[in-house]
Amino acid sequence: MTQATEPSLAVAVVTAVLVLAGATLTLIGAVGLLRLKTFYERVHAPTMGSTLGSGCVLIASIVLFSALESRPVLHEIAIGVFLTFTTPVTFMLLMRAALQRDRFGEGARGREPPDGKDH
């Protein structure tokens, strides 16, 4: 696993574009987490980072290291697979907890939480 050689210009450009795109999407997702008003709206925003955002970064990693090591480097695919399979678990847990709270708990004043501070 020596990485002494420099990547070619084309590879460097493609990698840079993909990494920046992924980082931008994740950043927009994080901004959305801040900006949107209610819990239920907010859960949507970080999904951008966990899908297309991480996807772009993973593809960038595949491109760069395949070029540097002159062989297909594909184990990043496994990261994508595990992300996709595991996020719904936490996600549904949070969603069910919020619904439970709003129906029966302290914040039971309609379906939206009273304010955005407590999450």
Added chain:
Amino acid sequence: MRRWLPFPLLWLSLTTLWLLLNQTLSVGHLLLGALIAWVVCHVYRRLDARRGTRSRPWRRAGAAVRLFADVAVDIARSNAGVARIVLDPGTRARTAGFLDVPIDLHDPLALATLACIVTATPGTAWAGYDADRCVLTLHILDLIDEAAWIQVIKDRYETRLREIFE
């Protein structure tokens, strides 16, 4: 064949995953991965509540590939949609809300796959599933046209998932 290798697709996926994780195609790892995957397939047969194998695995693999392509396009599109909402709030009327979708899927694996799809798509979130009424509740960030959303879930995903799992 079926007795000997109960879930060919699961076996193939696990062997591939083993090779990916070890980053090799050497004969030793190929054999080891295939053996481990084979054992896991037999363990899974014991765990599988339906106690049966499914028919026509390769045709279902084709349907799964088509579903994956559809979902990839949808994810890209809804990422753009959510980005627009986050960066440019208040330019047009938008309502977020819950949506009940009557759904005709009973297979737990099909429902789990649908949960992965819905969660992976920004703008839609899984809010619950009522097994008695067969109603799936989603939370949707940009709920303009309820009928159109129901159409998307039923036509795009439910049909494909039934093709794969039933």
